Amino acid sequence: MKLNEHFKDIAESYLFSDIAHRVNAYTAANPDKKVLRLGIGDVTLPLAPSVIAALHGAVEEMAHKETFRGYGPEQGYAFLKDSINEHYKRKGVELDSDEIFISDGAKSDLGNILDIFAKDNVVLVPDPVYPVYVDTNTMAGRKIIYMDATAENGFLPMPDYSVDADIIYLCSPNNPTGAAYTKAQLKEWVDYANAKNAVILYDAAYECFITEDDLARSIFQVKGAKTCAIEFCSFSKTAGFTGTRCGYTVVPFALERDGMSANKMWLRRQTTKFNGVPYIVQRGAAAVFTPEGQQQIKQNIAYYQRNAKIIADCMDELGIWYTGGKNSPYIWLKCPNGMDSWQFFDYLLENIQVVGTPGAGFGANGEGFFRLTAFGSEEVTKEAVERIKGLLKK
Ligand code: MLT
Secondary structure: OOOOHHHHHOOOOOHHHHHHHHHHHHHHHOOOOOOEEOOOOOOOOOOOHHHHHHHHHHHHHHOOOOOOOOOOOOOOOHHHHHHHHHHHHHOOOOOOHHHEEEEOOHHHHHHHHHHHOOOOOEEEEEEOOOHHHHHHHHHOOOEEEEEEOOOOOOOOOOOOOOOOOOEEEEEOOOOOOOOOOEHHHHHHHHHHHHHHOOEEEEEOOOHHHOOOOOEOOOHHHOOOHHHOEEEEEEOHHHHOOOOOOOEEEEOOOOOEEOOEEHHHHHHHHHHHHOOOOOHHHHHHHHHOOOHHHHHHHHHHHHHHHHHHHHHHHHHHHHOOOEEEOOOOOEEEEEOHHHOOHHHHHHHHHHHHOEEOEEHHHHOHHHOOEEEEEOOOOHHHHHHHHHHHHHHHOO
16 A cells, blocks of 8 residues: 655645644643734634524424435535526626536635546646645646746736646635736636636635726636636635535536536536535525625625725835735735744734734745735734734834
8 A cells, every 4th residue: 555645745734724733832832812813714704694594494494304305416406506607697607507516615626626637737826826726736746837926917927828737726816915817817818728728727715805897706707718717616705604614616518628528527526526515504605695695795795805904004004015905805915124924923923912824835935925814803803903013113
């Protein structure tokens, strides 16, 4: 027996597990200190009332012989897929409901989708990047090449035709930098992918934070995307499902290579390895698309947007360079006083007990940067900002 030797090529623990261990060690050693967590992008507001009502209703259905459900369709119930389809229509995107697959979250599908791709594909990712794209491909032994996302290109790398790639990851609005592609910029990526016979794995988990109309809310708003893109979406950041788990992935019928359909392959993969998201959770997710649900989640998103502004205003006041916060729940800032990412992490934790995410954890170009999340409570965000000002104000 041989274990997968490619695990030797990834860091011993996942970035956010590593941070959690460090913070837990600090709190164990300093039990009297109140730690404020603006690190992992985990939401803090409860689920919307209409989601809770739908969850309760579905639990009740499970209590009666007439309405009880066992195994559901692996790719999700029609009631939820149809609601998502309507949601896409409102964004000007026409889909077939069978192009939509319900999952337990974007992270799982971003990793699992690799089952349908050959091992010798070359993977192109931006640097810095959400670590899941790199770690999952490294585990599978794929070759990864990086494109620089820097302050100079607004953390939005554009295609370079001298580079040959097969699988391209784009995340917009971006985790960790908060930068978001316009539709015109995404069109350039779609043209590149179609020209290179490549596929774009498009992570749209933060789409609900977009406030500007020229920015893309879905890659399928761009002409030509259906022959080269798969889109990953999540209820986590949109509707507070980080602990409830539900997402969806769009695999267009038009995405085919060598006579093989990516949609059929993904269906085959899911029916084999996945038994679907719980009925109760899918009922909760469907409630997000009702008029009341939409109104309620918009209030929650607005709350996080206000937190983002509180953090951004603090950076303005301190004269610290940053991006994000506007179309994104993340503020990506330059570490002050020449500190590197982990030095700044320790400096904040030890002096003011504020936890953020070191930019270096997202890749080499993240070194010297730091990410703060707007998903904390308003109270924690305000207190963290006051502590940061107290520490860094000259
Ligand atoms: C993050 O903090 O980057 C996110 O929580 C990661 C995720 O959604 O998995």
